[in-house]
Amino acid sequence: MKIALLGYGKMGKTIEKLALEKGHAIVFKSTSESSEGNFNDAEVAIEFSSPEAAVSNISKALDAGIPVVSGTTGWLEKYGEMVKLCEKRNGSFITASNFSVGVNLFFSINEYAAKLMAPWKDYNVSVEEIHHLQKKDAPSGTAITIAEGILKHSDKKDWKLNTSEENSLNITAKREEDVKGTHIVSFDSSIDTISLKHEAHSREGFALGAILAAEYLKDKKGIFTMKDVLGIED
Numbered sequence: 158m159k160i161a162l163l164g165y166g167k168m169g170k171t172i173e174k175l176a177l178e179k180g181h182a183i184v185f186k187s188t189s190e191s192s193e194g195n196f197n198d199a200e201v202a203i204e205f206s207s208p209e210a211a212v213s214n215i216s217k218a219l220d221a222g223i224p225v226v227s228g229t230t231g232w233l234e235k236y237g238e239m240v241k242l243c244e245k246r247n248g249s250f251i252t253a254s255n256f257s258v259g260v261n262l263f264f265s266i267n268e269y270a271a272k273l274m275a276p277w278k279d280y281n282v283s284v285e286e287i288h289h290l291q292k293k294d295a296p297s298g299t300a301i302t303i304a305e306g307i308l309k310h311s312d313k314k315d316w317k318l319n320t321s322e323e324n325s326l327n328i329t330a331k332r333e334e335d336v337k338g339t340h341i342v343s344f345d346s347s348i349d350t351i352s353l354k355h356e357a358h359s360r361e362g363f364a365l366g367a368i369l370a371a372e373y374l375k376d377k378k379g380i381f382t383m384k385d386v387l388g389i390e391d
């Protein structure tokens with residue numbers, strides 16, 4: 158598969174290494190300042206850039222008729238625009254807050270736990286995420302997906318960063334040296350605490366999942382999710 162990498166930072170470089178090991182070719186790569194290769198040679202684009210650059214990168218791929226996998230977080234208020242553009246171009250698009258298989262299983266475990274815990278009103282649920290110091294957005298996209306999963310089964314009306322409001326689901330975001338991505342869901346009562354934790358040991362899980370999504374998307378038309386890619390039921 159011929160891949161264009163839109164964004165060539167920590168994730169772009171990890172994807173390049175693993176894609177080459179899997180026998181794929183990188184035909185184009187770009188940063189905010191430079192690019193090399195021929196974008197139109199690509200069969201699929203994998204986009205991990207920044208919240209400010211994501212919409213223009215995704216649009217560039219859809220306009221060129223190249224299926225696009227986007228992992229960038231912090232831009233989802235524009236998701237509807239990208240869906241419309243994808244439909245207009247009869248294109249192919251997947252975005253996910255987290256491409257790792259483990260986190261996508263965690264999303265389902267989280268929803269199951271939230272449903273199970275819903276009648277037990279003595280427990281208060283909260284979400285914590287920890288990431289490296291360079292991360293631009295907070296809370297993480299993954300923490301938002303986790304919160305949305307909990308809210309499907311909770312009396313809380315919304316999620317908020319650092320809130321003590323009872324009606325809102327509290328998300329805490331911590332930044333620490335070199336943490337790849339840790340997410341913890343806690344159900345706390347005065348008697349005990351039940352915790353679910355996912356801890357990424359490297360960026361390879363995110364990168365492998367994005368390559369898997371690109372392999373899945375390459376010959377398809379439409380808008381898909383990681384649940385489609387992994388065959389996980391809703």
Ligand SMILES: NC(=O)C1=CN([C@@H]2O[C@H](COP(=O)(O)OP(=O)(O)OC[C@H]3O[C@@H](n4cnc5c(N)ncnc54)[C@H](OP(=O)(O)O)[C@@H]3O)[C@@H](O)[C@H]2O)C=CC1
Pocket residue numbers: 163164165166167168169187188189190191205206207208210214227228229230231253254255256257363
């Ligand atoms: N969905 C998932 O599974 C995961 C998502 N992410 C998300 O992916 C994104 C990138 O993460 P990461 O690789 O760690 O970040 P980095 O900061 O390490 O890399 C970002 C890259 O994007 C480039 N870039 C910025 N603007 C543009 C542009 N207009 N066109 C092309 N490239 C551009 C940067 O270039 P320059 O250096 O010149 O600024 C840099 O090469 C973040 O939003 C992060 O949250 C991260 C891991 C997993």
Ligand SMILES: O=C(O)C1=N[C@H](C(=O)O)C[C@H](O)C1
Pocket residue numbers: 230254255288292293296297298299300337338339
């Ligand atoms: O910026 C990161 O590094 C990560 N970002 C994603 C997010 O915002 O959820 C996924 C992963 O946690 C790493």
